[in-house]
Amino acid sequence: MSRRVARVLLDSPLPQLDRLFDYVLPDELGDVPVGARVRVPLRTAGRMIDAYVVEVTEEDDSERALSTVESVISLVPVLPERLYRLARRVADRAAGSASDILRLVVPKRQVRVEKAWKADAVAALPSGEVLGRADAVLTEYSGLVELLNARGRGAVEAIPGMRGDVLPWTELLSAAAARVLASGSSAIIAVPDHRDLDRLLAALEALVPAEAIVRHDSRQTNPERYRGFLRTLEEAPCIVVGNRSAVYAPVQAGLVAIWDDGDPLYSEPLAPYVHTRDAMLVRQEQEGSALLFAGHTRTSDVERLVLRGWLTDVRAERRVTPRIVLSSPQEMEQPGRRVHSGAYAAARKAADEGPVLVQVARPGFSPTLVCADCRAPARCAHCGGPLGASHRGAVPVCGWCGRSARAWHCPSCSSTKLRLAASGSERTADELGRAFPGVRVIIADGAHPVERVPAKPALVIATRGAEPIAEGGYRAVLLLDGSRMLQAPDLRIGESCLRWWSNAAALAAPGDPIHLVGVDGPVGRALATWTQPAYARSELESRAPLHLPPSTRVALVEGVPASVARAIDALRELPLPADAVLGPVPIESDDGRVRALVRFEYGAGAIVSTTLRAAVVAEAVKRRRGRAQSNRIPLAVRLDMLDPEL
Template sequence: MSRRIARVVLDSPLPQLDRLFDYALPEALGEVPAGVRVRVPLRTAGRMIDAYVVEVAEEDDAERPLSEVESVVSDVPVLPERLYRLARRAADRAAGSASDILRLVIPKRQVRVEKAWKADAVATAPAPDARERADAVLDEYEGLIDVLDARGRAAVEAIPGVRDDRPRWTELLSAAATRVLAAGSSVILAVPDHRDLDRLMTALEASAPVDAIVRLDSRQTNPERYRAFLRTLEGAPCIVVGNRSAVYAPVRAGLVAVWDDGNALFSEPLAPYVHARDAMLIRQEQEGSALLFTAHTRTTDVERLVQHGWLDDVRARRRVLPRIVLSSPQEMEQPAQRVHSGAFTAARAATADGPVLVQVARPGFSPTLVCAECRAPARCAHCGGPLGAAHRGAVPVCGWCGRSARAWHCPSCSSTSLRLASSGSERTADELGRAFPGVRVIVADGAHPVETVSAKPALVVATRGAEPLAEGGYRAVLLLDGPRMLQAPDLRIGESCLRWWSNAAALAAPGAPVHLVGVDGPIGRALATWTQPAYARAELETRAPLHLPPATRVALVEGASASVTRAIDALRALPLPSDAVLGPVPVDDDEGRVRALVRFEYAAGAAVATTLRAAVVAEATGRRRGRRQNNRIPLSVRLDMLDPEL
């Protein structure tokens, strides 16, 4: 006799449970569709656990001992087959668990929202004039309409500037989404933060039906997020707009697009640490949707795909370039001068006409202090963190532990005097307020969020990424602290600085000067000539001989010494170069952990991920069975590490 069985994926972080389990379906449950939430017994733990039904099948061997599904939590299929395949493939590539990805995508159940949800809702098609306006915007880019219609893949260099008080990149994404939605397919648009999300929503609401726009935002309440997720399960096409987790939205996407993929917010901080860009590439490979990477700059990851011919290089038919003015360090009148005389004169002239943007490196008044006698960095006596000041004459405060240093003395020269070593946004605003009497000064940073400014004369001092949108664009842009930004301990700091400066320059009004102070060389020339893809290409060529990402992939293996050694020994059986493994080396803690790095080519990615995942499962099951009771340090694996962590 045959019987019905359900193959389920358990909602558990344990690596040894990251597979499908068979459970018998009792007749009392009736029809159980795939994708629903269920409760099943876990015999090894002696308790009930949540799970998702991936597949329902008939089994001929009815004598095989199987546990039965306890109950169906909800009859809503929240896990479509396409979402499970995407999560499974992304987890396998990152040597992680599919349940960890599903936990990020599927919200917790809200009973009231579920009862009020209507599965037969139908979105309104865009108006004909909206489709014509969208085609007019897309026609500004060479071959972009053909890429969308053929469901191709492209890296699009967005036109800088502001039009109709909106960044032009928002017009690009909203036009592409409107065209694909009018063709009857859903769209996924991913942006880094809430500022970009709000600006893109404004552009979409002007071109697409409001009931066809679905917002997935981390700032939403649980009912709002669950309601939006249920809307993505409907058959009616929609436009999904959100942050990094929006790339997993369970729609039948005809277009997946991301804005500014170089932003660090697209990197997932939770296991298995799948970058939104990698998830988009996997999704496009599985579903065959159109794929767009749009930005003012070009990351080395995207440029590698362009060089391999996997992405088309799409640019504007008529390039509109900001007017960049460089001032090298040799041209500065004084060694410690922050603003070049030419930039100061341009800012003074521009404030008579409208707002001027001044970009600085850090927030606060003075983020770091030094000894007034020997110039040694002032450090906290408790944790060694840097000391900073909230304003002139304020008690120094540690930037790490927050303790006040009232009786500080220099360990080098025993001096008790401190000196301001750097200028944050508030100190810069204080200095510019004295230099520009009668001009309004606005501070925009994490502590003082400002979304928009009017066209009235003002000095807007903003940290990178927090620049507000100015009505009509900024009449001048000053990019300060460039040399300080380039000194950050990051292998991609040049690429990041070019992205920060390009995004700020794109907010300038047509013909407005953009002054990059104190920076020259390849980065300055790339910004001045607006040839960011060429800089990414040169950076990629430099990284290839050194086996640095993204030329190669890098995996981190961390844990107890014996566990890491066993994982490395398993990797040595693969056809990897002799210098593929770096380490292991001790980690600076008291637990006895060690760390190793593994460099490998993309072609060996599947084998390396499978081997490392098997090592993680073996270590987890070994601890469970008591073979290594003294080893309480779990083995952790992370693929595709970020450069700052390297």
């Protein structure tokens, strides 16, 4: 006699359960496909748990005791083999659990949507006329068509500027996806946020049928998301467009592309904290699809791959350089003045003809206040948070706890007077509104979202990343608060500033001026000469001697001292440099937790991640056996820290 055995992956965050378990699949459950959702007993906990069927085999009756699958939740194969292999490889690289990866991509079951699903979609391919338009866009970039046909890998420097009210990068990625769709393969495009998603979808809908586009967006309802996920399980090719987790869509991809990979929104905040760029690299290696990193700038991570020859450097056939004007801090006529005289004159002239973009660092009126006498930062007496003002003469409010500080006094000098230390979008709008009488002022930030502005005279005050599109492009762009942005304590602040400024400069009309106020040095020169890859290369070269990412990989190990010490001891047995481990050092916590950093080469990634994962599992098992009362895990690991600090 033989019996059917299902190997399942439990839907559990516990690290000790991150492996395949064997269960007897009784005959009364009928045919259960690979990828189906089932419910199985967990003997150690005495409860039922959801699981995915990864494999079904036949085996002769043996003496080993196996539990039995309790029930089938759904026969829809939501975990095809390629998705499981991708989740497993990504999780192993990050020393995490495969179920944590799957939780990002497999939506909750929607019974009504599932019953209405017929899985009979017909391939909707672009027409010959559309392909001609797509090829016209792709031929603007040297060798891009050949790279897509050969399923190659490239870093594409997108053409800046506006074409009417269309961004060239949306045309580029739409054309590449349409070309791949026409060949009978699916495409995946990841963008940072909903604004970029809407712009890309508008460009895609002009090239390919709507039924061939699948949107993957956190703003969707659960039924909408599940309906789109079921579409990606079908054989008919499609184009998946979405945010960071769209990279895991279970299609057979012929193209995987990402726009602006330096955006912090691509950093997954949930364990195992895998960056979309890293997941995309793993997926391309597994499936052999074409891979594109596109942007106005280039991260040091992508430049490292270009220098190693792993990515092809793709440039436009015709170089387009925005008209950038720099003004150093020494050129500012008065201390504290934010707008250079040349930038002011350019804005005054441009405001008579069309919209002018003014980029600022922060939203609000005055995000921070200081003591008027000693200039000490004004802090909340209750929680120590920074005090800010919503308008001129307003009562200071804490940015952390929201309490008002009506009777504030300085703990350093006992003064009761406050001074505005920073200008947000609303204060800038107030100041420039008085300087430009009769000109409409538009605020665009998180509290005041604006998608588009007409081609009429206006001052658009926008925080970085919230800049709306202007019809025909802005007649001038002013980039303020640059020196303040560069002072942020962040390893990658230079890259981030260059990305913010480049994306804003790309919204200008061709030939119209972009003024970077109060900034000189390497970042300013890279923007002025539009040589962002060269700046990324210099950043990479400066970090290599210090063993900082991305020249090396960095892992963070955090937990109770004994657990961290055991993990570090296991690492010291590996062939790593003597200075690979930094720390541990204490961190603020109730249970005396500590933190350490581990620096290692990419070639040692597999053995380091395996060792750290084994340490996490061992500590979890010890905690389970000891029946620890604390809900906090004794050891946590995070690989590929973008900005490591102890």
